[in-house]
Structures are given as structure tokens and as C-alpha cells.
Amino acid sequence: RKEVEQDPGPFNVPEGATVAFNCTYSNSASQSFFWYRQDCRKEPKLLMSVYSSGNEDGRFTAQLNRASQYISLLIRDSKLSDSATYLCAVNPLWAGGTSYGKLTFGQGTILTVHP
Amino acid sequence: NAGVMQNPRHLVRRRGQEARLRCSPMKGHSHVYWYRQLPEEGLKFMVYLQKENIIDESGMPKERFSAEFPKEGPSILRIQQVVRGDSAAYFCASSPPADSGNTIYFGEGSWLTVV
Numbered sequence: 001r002k003e004v005e006q007d008p009g010p011f012n013v014p015e016g017a018t019v020a021f022n023c024t025y026s027n028s029a030s031q032s033f034f035w036y037r038q039d040c041r042k043e044p045k046l047l048m049s050v051y052s053s054g055n056e057d058g059r060f061t062a063q064l065n066r067a068s069q070y071i072s073l074l075i076r077d078s079k080l081s082d083s084a085t086y087l088c089a090v091n092p093l094w095a096g097g098t099s100y101g102k103l104t105f106g107q108g109t110i111l112t113v114h115p
Numbered sequence: 116n117a118g119v120m121q122n123p124r125h126l127v128r129r130r131g132q133e134a135r136l137r138c139s140p141m142k143g144h145s146h147v148y149w150y151r152q153l154p155e156e157g158l159k160f161m162v163y164l165q166k167e168n169i170i171d172e173s174g175m176p177k178e179r180f181s182a183e184f185p186k187e188g189p190s191i192l193r194i195q196q197v198v199r200g201d202s203a204a205y206f207c208a209s210s211p212p213a214d215s216g217n218t219i220y221f222g223e224g225s226w227l228t229v230v
Contacts, residue, residue, distance in 0.1 A: 034218075043206055043221040044158065087158065101148050101210045101219035102171060105158040 001026055004090050006106035013113055017078045021109050023088030024070040032091035033064055033071045037084045038108065044087055047073075078113045085110050117142050119209050119222035120189075127228045128197045136225045137189040140209030147190045148208040148219055149182055158206065164190060197229045 006023045013019050025033075033050035048055065050062040050071050061074040071088055089103040120139040128134050140147050149161040151174075163171040164184035175182065179197075184190040194201055204226050208219040 041204075041226070043223050045221070046218065049218070089158075100163060100170070101146060101208060102160050102163055103158075103219070104160070107157040 003027060003104045004088060004106040006088055006109050010110035010112060013078055015078055015080060015113055015115055018074065018076050019078055019111060021073045021086055022070055023106050025090045027092045028069060030090045030092050034089040035062055035073045036087040036089055038087055039084050080113050080115065083111055083113045119207055119220055121207050121222035121225050123225060124223065125226045127230060129230055130198055131196050134194040134197050134227055136192040136205050138207030138222060139189040141220055143211055144209035145212045146210045147184050149192050150206045150208065152204040152206065199229050202227055202229045
């Protein structure tokens with residue numbers, strides 16, 4: 001089983017649609033969770049961190065379910081500019097008890113928003 | 116906007132040559148990470164460095180790859196005797212010392228093509 005798995009996609013949705021991505025992780029000790037967005041041949045850009053209580057940033061909502069070990073990203077009112085690959089990332093707890101920027105990424109889910 | 120700076124952005128090497136990729140972290144950041152993204156694969160952690168120290172190199176291939184972050188100057192990822200399978204995007208990321216390192220910021224990447 002992969003450490004971090006994402007919906008395989010691709011997702012093709014019309015403008016204005018609501019789309020949700022899920023991502024599961026295997027390490028129950030994982031401490032931090034993130035969603036990144038990556039455009040073609042560009043670097044990953046942090047979209048949002050994911051907190052236990054859930055968090056929202058405009059049209060984007062992220063949720064964490066520790067019991068089931070998954071995180072989700074909901075995009076409302078999709079825009080053409082949302083077309084990209086969405087990567088979930090998990091930061092496992094370092095054996096020494098301190099976490100750092102060693103992220104494990106999912107393989108990414110491609111989203112295409114069409115007119 | 117003094118983000119993470121990587122160069123060269125694109126590099127072509129013949130099999131057997133050496134590739135050197137450079138990374139200057141964001142101002143004030145002293146933690147550097149290298150990630151690799153192979154075609155059709157997700158981002159994979161390679162190495163985590165602080166000034167003059169390799170903290171975690173668990174993702175580095177055992178041979179031909181090395182990394183350093185000297186007291187002065189950029190971090191260098193060095194690949195000796197490149198093979199076609201080394202063709203990938205290499206991303207550097209950095210984080211500030213005060214942070215646990217959970218939030219990392221990526222550079223634009225260096226695209227290595229081995230011919």
C-alpha cells in the first residue's frame with residue numbers, strides 16, 4: 001500500500017461545478033497535511049494546510065479525518081483557472097520526535113475545468 | 116520577490132556526464148530540501164540539509180547522487196555519470212529555522228534531460 005494515495009482522476013468538470021478530491025494516508029502518526037497545486041511544468045504551490053477542525057479559504061475547503069486517515073479538498077464554483085494537478089502531502093512524524101519538511105506526496109489528481 | 120532560486124532551469128546532459136543543480140533558499144531560510152519528480156510519478160523527497168549538514172538523505176539514490184549546502188553559497192545537487200532514468204524535474208524547497216519545517220516553499224525547478 002502506498003503511503004499516500006489519491007483519487008486517480010482525471011476529473012473533467014464544467015465551470016461552476018463542485019468537485020471533491022480525497023487522499024488517504026497510511027501512517028497514523030502523521031502530523032501535518034497539505035494540499036498543493038501544480039500547473040504543467042511548474043513547481044508545486046501550497047494551496048492550503050489542512051487542520052483537524054477543517055479550514056476554508058474562499059472556494060476551497062479542506063477536511064481531515066484522522067480516524068479514517070484521509071484528507072479531502074472541496075472546490076466550489078470551479079473556474080477555468082482551477083485546471084491543474086492537485087497534490088496532497090503528508091508530513092510523518094520524524095523518529096526523533098520532531099517533524100520537518102520531509103513530505104510524502106500523492107501521485108496527484110488532474111482537474112480540468114471546461115467552459 | 117526573493118523566492119527559492121534554482122538554476123539552471125533546464126539542463127541537457129549526455130549519458131555519463133555530470134549534472135550540477137543549484138538552489139538558493141529564500142532569504143532567512145536555512146533548511147533546504149531536494150525533491151525529484153519523475154515523468155508520470157509524484158514528487159519524491161531526496162534529501163534535507165541545513166548549513167554544512169546533511170540531516171536526512173534517506174531518499175537519495177545510493178550511488179552517483181550527492182548534495183551539499185555549504186556555509187557560503189547555494190545548495191548543490193550533484194549527479195555523476197547521468198543515465199536516461201535521471202531525466203526528471205528536480206525541485207528545491209526551503210523553510211525558515213524557526214518553523215518546524217512543515218511548511219516548505221518550492222523553487223521553480225530544474226528540468227534535467229539526459230540524451
